[in-house]
Amino acid sequence: MLQKNYCIGVDLGGTNIAVGIVDLNSRKIVRQMSVKTNAPRPCTEISKDITSVCQTLCKQERIKMSDIRWVGAVTPGIVKDGVVKSAVNLGWRDVNFRKILASATRRPTFIANDANGAAYAEALWGSGEGASSLVAITIGTGVGGGIVFNGMMWEGINGFAAEMGHMVIAEGGKACGCGKRGCIEAYCSATALISETKRYMKLYPESEMWNLVEGNIERVSGKTAFLAKAAGDRAGTLVVDEFIDHLAIGVANVINILQPDVVCIGGGISREGEVLMAPLRERVLHESFGTEGARTKLVAATFKNDAGIFGAALLGLQEGNNTVKTREEAIIEKFNVRGEFFSATPYGSGHINDTRLVTTKDNSGEHMYILQRINTNVFRDPVSLMNNFTAVTEYLAGIIKAAGGDPMRETLNVIKAKDGKHHVVDDEGGFWRLLTFVTESLSYDKVEKPEQFYDSAVAFGNFQYMLRDYPAASLVETIPNFHNTPDRLRQFREAVEKDVCGRAATVKSEIDFVNAREEFAKTLETAHAQGKLPLRVTHNDTKLNNILFDEKTGKALCIVDLDTIMPGYSVNDFGDSIRFGATTALEDEADLSKVNFDISLYELYVKGFIEGAKGGLTECELELLPIGAIMMTFECGTRFLTDYLSGDTYFKTSRPAHNLDRARNQFKLVADMEARLDEMRAIVKKYAK
Numbered sequence: 001m002l003q004k005n006y007c008i009g010v011d012l013g014g015t016n017i018a019v020g021i022v023d024l025n026s027r028k029i030v031r032q033m034s035v036k037t038n039a040p041r042p043c044t045e046i047s048k049d050i051t052s053v054c055q056t057l058c059k060q061e062r063i064k065m066s067d068i069r070w071v072g073a074v075t076p077g078i079v080k081d082g083v084v085k086s087a088v089n090l091g092w093r094d095v096n097f098r099k100i101l102a103s104a105t106r107r108p109t110f111i112a113n114d115a116n117g118a119a120y121a122e123a124l125w126g127s128g129e130g131a132s133s134l135v136a137i138t139i140g141t142g143v144g145g146g147i148v149f150n151g152m153m154w155e156g157i158n159g160f161a162a163e164m165g166h167m168v169i170a171e172g173g174k175a176c177g178c179g180k181r182g183c184i185e186a187y188c189s190a191t192a193l194i195s196e197t198k199r200y201m202k203l204y205p206e207s208e209m210w211n212l213v214e215g216n217i218e219r220v221s222g223k224t225a226f227l228a229k230a231a232g233d234r235a236g237t238l239v240v241d242e243f244i245d246h247l248a249i250g251v252a253n254v255i256n257i258l259q260p261d262v263v264c265i266g267g268g269i270s271r272e273g274e275v276l277m278a279p280l281r282e283r284v285l286h287e288s289f290g291t292e293g294a295r296t297k298l299v300a301a302t303f304k305n306d307a308g309i310f311g312a313a314l315l316g317l318q319e320g321n322n323t324v325k326t327r328e329e330a331i332i333e334k335f336n337v338r339g340e341f342f343s344a345t346p347y348g349s350g351h352i353n354d355t356r357l358v359t360t361k362d363n364s365g366e367h368m369y370i371l372q373r374i375n376t377n378v379f380r381d382p383v384s385l386m387n388n389f390t391a392v393t394e395y396l397a398g399i400i401k402a403a404g405g406d407p408m409r410e411t412l413n414v415i416k417a418k419d420g421k422h423h424v425v426d427d428e429g430g431f432w433r434l435l436t437f438v439t440e441s442l443s444y445d446k447v448e449k450p451e452q453f454y455d456s457a458v459a460f461g462n463f464q465y466m467l468r469d470y471p472a473a474s475l476v477e478t479i480p481n482f483h484n485t486p487d488r489l490r491q492f493r494e495a496v497e498k499d500v501c502g503r504a505a506t507v508k509s510e511i512d513f514v515n516a517r518e519e520f521a522k523t524l525e526t527a528h529a530q531g532k533l534p535l536r537v538t539h540n541d542t543k544l545n546n547i548l549f550d551e552k553t554g555k556a557l558c559i560v561d562l563d564t565i566m567p568g569y570s571v572n573d574f575g576d577s578i579r580f581g582a583t584t585a586l587e588d589e590a591d592l593s594k595v596n597f598d599i600s601l602y603e604l605y606v607k608g609f610i611e612g613a614k615g616g617l618t619e620c621e622l623e624l625l626p627i628g629a630i631m632m633t634f635e636c637g638t639r640f641l642t643d644y645l646s647g648d649t650y651f652k653t654s655r656p657a658h659n660l661d662r663a664r665n666q667f668k669l670v671a672d673m674e675a676r677l678d679e680m681r682a683i684v685k686k687y688a689k
């Protein structure tokens with residue numbers, strides 16, 4: 001019997017979501033199902049629906065989700081590295097679809113634009129099989145496409161690659177939906193073909209096309225003119241010939257630039273087959289360069305209706321996706337894991353470490369782990385970091401156990417390497433650690449329900465409470481002066497001074513914003529120096545996505561990212577949560593009109609944090625909570641701006657002005673909070689009794 005080798009392809013459209021289990025051995029869709037998209041909806045909801053369809057299909061096929069090697073999904077819109085930059089039909093902007101779908105399905109997950117996905121399937125299993133390069137031009141409502149070279153899809157630096165439809169074929173020509181003129185989409189989309197057909201019918205009342213649509217012009221389709229041409233109709237012939245002329249210019253441009261092995265024409269119109277392709281080939285031959293025996297093959301796409309599902313399913317075969325696997329596999333072999341390596345996929349949205357969800361398998365089933373490469377540019381002494389990490393988690397496990405909790409889910413658990421160490425160093429000097437995966441848990445980049453934020457506050461308050469007697473002196477400072485705001489300002493001034501990228505002149509108002517708060521920056525350090533503000537064992541990175549929520553109960557479950565546990569101020573832990581969570585937008589939202597301080601979320605957090613700390617906060621700490629919120633927001637904004645000025649070497653970025661957008665975003669919140677400081681103080685008073 002043929003061994004099963006399954007993956008899942010998801011074709012997410014504006015109207016329907018088609019999901020299919022694909023058998024990589026037989027190259028068939030073994031089961032499929034389609035549900036309504038009901039767009040616009042948040043990615044988390046759509047990902048949940050996709051997951052339950054996947055589960056249903058697996059049940060029908062009598063397999064487990066863990067037998068699925070990966071889930072690939074294609075979506076309309078601009079996609080770059082798994083992030084949907086914008087998809088108008090779905091109402092998404094800058095959505096990390098890969099992360100959300102991986103969290104929901106718990107499978108390695110790959111995402112691409114739908115036209116790119118279709119091109120990929122065509123390159124691997126369709127008309128490009130065996131060739132090393134293929135360009136697809138897909139003709140539908142619009143004109144799209146995809147470029148595949150040596151098994152890799154080309155998304156471009158920003159996800160806009162292969163937007164074939166906007167290749168200009170006539171300067172100053174017909175208006176296109178994109179706002180420009182003369183784009184091939186204005187001539188060669190199905191929409192354009194239909195409107196040309198109608199125009200010619202009106203010019204030629206005797207045309208056969210009127211009979212084909214039974215006198216009703218609204219019945220014109222992409223086929224009408226082709227049928228008429230086949231019957232020898234003059235108007236139909238004119239429409240089709242013009243259409244082919246225009247398409248030939250576009251195809252010739254592609255060939256002249258890239259000289260790929262194959263150009264394939266997909267979409268509904270490609271069903272016309274040789275009626276379209278034979279004259280197109282002839283025209284292209286005249287328009288393009290090439291030599292005898294070395295000419296681009298021009299063909300109709302092989303995949304028809306199922307191009308979406310196949311395109312999505314095959315994404316896991318992309319070379320880059322497999323190399324990730326081999327490297328991780330070698331590292332996993334050095335740890336004490338259960339069973340054999342099975343898969344690895346990028347996970348989470350942290351700015352510092354590289355995180356992967358890893359699965360292994362043995363006879364008892366599947367096991368999940370979190371594998372992390374510690375950023376040694378940020379953490380200079382990773383061995384001491386791991387000593388902090390293991391000592392604190394073991395201490396917390398004791399407390400959780402004593403309280404009747406589950407230490408395997410309520411705190412992190414470090415897996416030892418086979419050599420007894422808490423880490424593995426790879427061939428390139430990369431420093432890796434392995435944690436058990438907290439099952440059935442999720443983290444959020446933005447508050448989805450207010451109760452969540454309240455819960456996270458209780459959890460962070462309680463985290464500090466649990467560590468109240470922990471020997472602070474035994475902790476190594478993993479990043480010295482981490483939340484010493486005056487020192488952060490010193491680093492900032494240095495960056496302005498050096499101005500290595502020549503960016504300082506362009507951000508003068510942001511620089512002024514920071515400098516104007518030099519005195520304010522000293523507030524907490526001064527209070528500490530005066531003996532008013534105590535040092536405690538604190539987390540120091542309390543943003544919402546560093547807490548895992550129980551998927552079933554929705555309750556805060558486990559605090560993660562313990563790299564910065566060090567002596568610090570409680571008010572900063574409070575403040576860091578506020579800067580990230582008590583806002584109406586994501587931390588990297590660039591449209592500042594969307595970024596506002598959300599004082600009702602602030603109030604929920606104050607209530608929860610004070611409750612969680614169980615009376616452990618001093619009067620001075622309570623009084624300084626609002627200052628902690630402004631301080632952390634200001635400090636983080638300053639750090640983002642410093643990194644922008646220094647050439648983006650610290651935080652992970654995915655666009656050129658990413659750090660600048662983040663800095664502006666944080667400064668907007670600072671200004672909002674400054675204006676509402678009295679209200680913020682009154683709220684603390686209300687709960688501090």
Ligand code: ADP
Nearest residue numbers: 348350351352353370435436437438443545561
């Ligand atoms: P970074 O320092 O880059 O932020 P984190 O340690 O916060 O790295 O990990 C990134 C993300 O991975 C977290 O936000 C969380 O969603 C997820 N994560 C980390 N550890 C675990 C775990 N043990 N189980 C489940 N998810 C985890």
Ligand code: GN1
Nearest residue numbers: 349350351352353541546561564636
């Ligand atoms: C970093 O690692 P992560 O993404 O959870 C940073 C925090 C910043 C935060 C801004 C070690 O947190 O200090 O506040 O980004 N962590 C480190 O989002 O620098």
Ligand code: MG
Nearest residue numbers: 350545546561
């Ligand atoms: Mg983190």
